Structures are given as C-alpha cells and as structure tokens.
Amino acid sequence: MGNTLSEKLKEGSREIHSEIEKNELARRIESGKITFDEVKRLIAGYFFIYSVLERALEENREHLFVQAVYHRELLRREAIKEDLLFYFGENWAKEIHPSISIQIYCKRIEEVSKYNKELLLSHAYVRYMGDLSGGQIIKKWLGDALNLTDRGLTFYNFNQIQDINEFKSIFKKGIDMIPADDETSKRIVEESILVFLLNINMFNEIVRGDRVLTFNLDV
16 A cells, blocks of 8 residues: 555545446446436535535634645535526525435534544545546536536536646645554545445435445444
8 A cells, every 4th residue: 555645545445436436326427327316316415415524624624634635625515506506496405305325424524523533534535536536527427418518517617726637636745744643544544435435325325215324333
C-alpha cells in the first residue's frame, strides 16, 4: 500500500470501488437504461446525504483532518436544491423523504461527526473525489439517457473550479499533509470502504426497493 494517506485511501478502497462500478444501478446509468424516476430518487437521496455531511464539515472545519477536505468550492447542497426544483417542482421539500438506506448513511455521518471527527475525511474523500472524477462521466451518461442538458444535472457542475484535475491534486496534497499515524490511517481507510458500502446500499434500494443492509457500526 502507498506511503501517503491519499495513496492508502485509493489503494485500500480499490476493490470496493470496483464493486460499486459493477452495481446494477451503476450499470443502468452507463448503459443509458436508468429511468427518470430512478434519477429523481438518487438526487433526493443525495440531498439528505450532502446536507448532513456538509453541516458536519462546517461544524468541524477547525479540526485538523476536516480542514484538509473542507473546500467551499465543493459544496453540493445548493446545487442539489436546483435539481430538486427541476425534478419535483416548487414544493420539492414536501415531496422528498429519506429512505431507509439514506437514514442509515446519514446516521453514520452524524456518529463520526460526534465521536470520531477524523473519519469525516473518509466521507468527504469518497463523495467529493467521486463527484470530481466519475461524476463528470455520469453527468454525460445521464444527459444522454434522459435528454438533459444542465437542468437536472446541476449537482455535477463545479462552476467555482476552473481546472478539476488541478483541484483534485490540491485536494489530495491537503490530505497528505496531515500527520496521521498508521492506526489512524488504517481507520480512515476502513471508513472509506464503509462509505462505499453505504453508497452501494443506497443504489440497491433505488433499484430493488426496500431490501437494504443494516450495519452494526462501532464508532
């Protein structure tokens, strides 16, 4: 495994990252078979996840491990609200509710925010790096599948970032500057794997209904 924390995160989550790419919803997105309703449910789920995550990052922004991944340019909540207006109309706030998998996901973020703040780095890393990387490809796939342009896909737009690849490099360098010991690094990598599992859980629920996994999590 690599020497820097960002390398450890990438290599440690490589296997589970491959699993999410094989997930049924991910394959439906890539093949253009995803439905308008499935995208609505996905974006609605993201609203709850990013609302909790970004509140946790804001509240803990002075924490050493959170400082490295807290960038206002990355914040997604307001962009998601624009998409919800498109998908659900002006009364979107009354139309959406957190599903079982989303409740589990959000509870985990709240737990680490309270008891293990350093693990917020894992949640920010998986979500934002994914949005900056594969998310840009997903935007094109969704646009092609549902005949969308920017409306309904605002979530994937990072208008405050001029060069995404350069920003990703800066993001990873910030992580690598953290003086994390081996045990802390191990826990951060383990949490990143859990974050992928939580996302897979959400994907499965969208496609299959309420058949979701529950997690016995130790904070």
